[in-house]
Amino acid sequence: MDVHNAFLHGDLEEEVYMKLPHPFRHSHPDKVFRLRKSLYGLKQAPRCWFNNDSYMLQKFKHYLGKCSSMKDLGKLKYFLGIEVSRGSEENFLSQRKYALDIVADSGNLGSRPADTPLEQNHDLDDDDGPLLTNPTPYFVHVLSQFMQELREAHWEAALRVVKFLKGSPRQGILLCADSDLSLTVYCDSNWSSCPITRRSLSAFVVLFGGSPIAWKTKKQKIVSHSSAEAEYRAMSMTLREI
Incomplete structure (x- = not known):
């Protein structure tokens, strides 16, 4: 379900302050707003949403279904071309x-x-x-x-x-519940791989808890004069990503 105002009604338990909008900032430079309700962009916002018990969530979904064409589609199975297969200890994402x-x-x-x-x-x-x-x-x-x-x-x-x-249509990403949540990164380069420009390729893959979360292959902007130079450029791109 996509509820546009779902995050706007949760009560904040922490003290969160917001700067005044631009027109009022000059006349009241020493004042700020204290937020009583959650807003988009706050890390507390999804916490407020998930703090509701299951009965209230079902009641709220039923109410939304009566007011509009919105309905509960159940557990996520397919979204934006990505299929989700659920297990007891893992989720598998594929396309x-x-x-x-x-x-x-x-x-x-x-x-x-x-x-x-x-x-x-x-x-x-x-x-x-x-x-x-x-x-x-x-x-x-x-x-x-x-x-x-x-x-x-x-x-x-x-x-x-x-x-x-x-x-290989069933190749995908396995997300395990019992992973150690360690960050593992591999990077590599292919020196002078382009036969026309002689520019090298940089590549990396980032694993979080054993699951790939980011990967990229990109042609380097300038010509590297050695394989070592190409490797350092690949490591530099990878470190910026981390």
Whole structure:
């Protein structure tokens, strides 16, 4: 349920003060507001909401259903393309349906799955084959650098990504209740990976309690003159993320 004013009626137990709005600040520079009710942006706001007992929550949901078309959909199962599978000690997040929809839209339901999303030593940068007649369905990260002059080889590489999705639609993120909540970070670089600009790639993944919560791969802005320099740039990007 999405209740826009759900956070506006909780009583605050702590003393929380707010600066006066701009028009009143000049005439009363030594005064502030003390908040009696919770507001969006306060860390106390969701606490106030969850402090209600289950009976009052059900009564409130029933009241909302009578006043408007809002209704209780029960426990979260699917939201914004993400499927949620619940267990007694863990939750599993995946995009199985979303991935299969991409495979179906591209007409690759009957194709053989690919083991990797992209060939390891591809030569897409040097390809001078025929241009792609319909670039509308084209997409995806590394391949997006060819958007200005799409060729059929680039489209074949994009379809390989789709075939990789077909073989791994149930890949997801496992969130365990008994994790130790430690922060683990891995970073790496691929020196001089771009054959045209000779720029390197930086990559990292952040695990919290064993579950990935952030990850990124990005081409470095300047050319690194050694693999060690590329590694340091990757570590610098990762430390900023942490």
